[in-house]
Amino acid sequence: MADEHETFESADAGASATYPMQCSALRKNGHVVIKNRPCKIIDMSTSKTGKHGHAKVHLVATDIFTGKKLEELCPSTHNMDVPNVQRKEYQLLDVTDDDFLSLMDDNGSTKDDVKVPDGEVGERILKMFRDEEKDCNVTILTAMGEQTCMEVKEAPK
The missing domain is CATH 2.30.30.30 (SH3 type barrels.)
Incomplete structure (x- = not known):
């Protein structure tokens, strides 16, 4: 035994x-x-x-x-x-050609597995980042193994 x-x-x-x-x-x-x-x-x-x-x-x-x-x-x-729902804000570094977001958190860790969401939020991300060339922060919502970008706003200077 x-x-x-x-x-x-x-x-x-x-x-x-x-x-x-x-x-x-x-x-x-x-x-x-x-x-x-x-x-x-x-x-x-x-x-x-x-x-x-x-x-x-x-x-x-x-x-x-x-x-x-x-x-x-x-x-x-x-x-x-x-x-268990978590919200976390990331700085948007880049949007890849296949529409994935390249993100960085406050600790400098990067995250590349979030796709640009469909609909209004996705359109606003692409407009602010690609067309207006603004620095953006995005809020990522994570729950039950899924994640999506819920909002985007201009990063404070």
């Missing part, structure tokens, strides 16, 4: 992609996981307890990456997953 050794193939900081929270504790403008997608809650309402017990919470949320609207009905005493 003493010669058994446990081996661990990988180790990380222990940060989970999600954490549980009771449905009744969720709030508007907070985050929640619906259908395995990280979402921002835009509306919620609670029904009264019925004949069989549980009050139900009706959540209306938008996917933080696609903007798609999702809904969920959950008993208020049940737990739902909440995504």
Whole structure:
């Protein structure tokens, strides 16, 4: 028995992609996981307890990456997953020919794996960086293994 050794193939900081929270504790403008997608809650309402017990919470949320609207009905005493969402600001160094952003954080570390987003934010990045040749800062949102650029602004001089 003493010669058994446990081996661990990988180790990380222990940060989970999600954490549980009771449905009744969720709030508007907070985050929640619906259908395995990280979402921002835009509306919620609670029904009264019925004949069989549980009050139900009706959540209306938008996917933080696609903007798609999702809904969920959950008993208020049940737990739902909440995504760990991180926002981080980077300085935009370059936009590659295949539309990837070359970014640098405050520590001087570079990041080259974020694509120019579709839609208005992507258009503003390309206009400010390529056409107007301004120094830009971008905000990258990361949740559940996905990331996207959420906003761009002119860097302070």
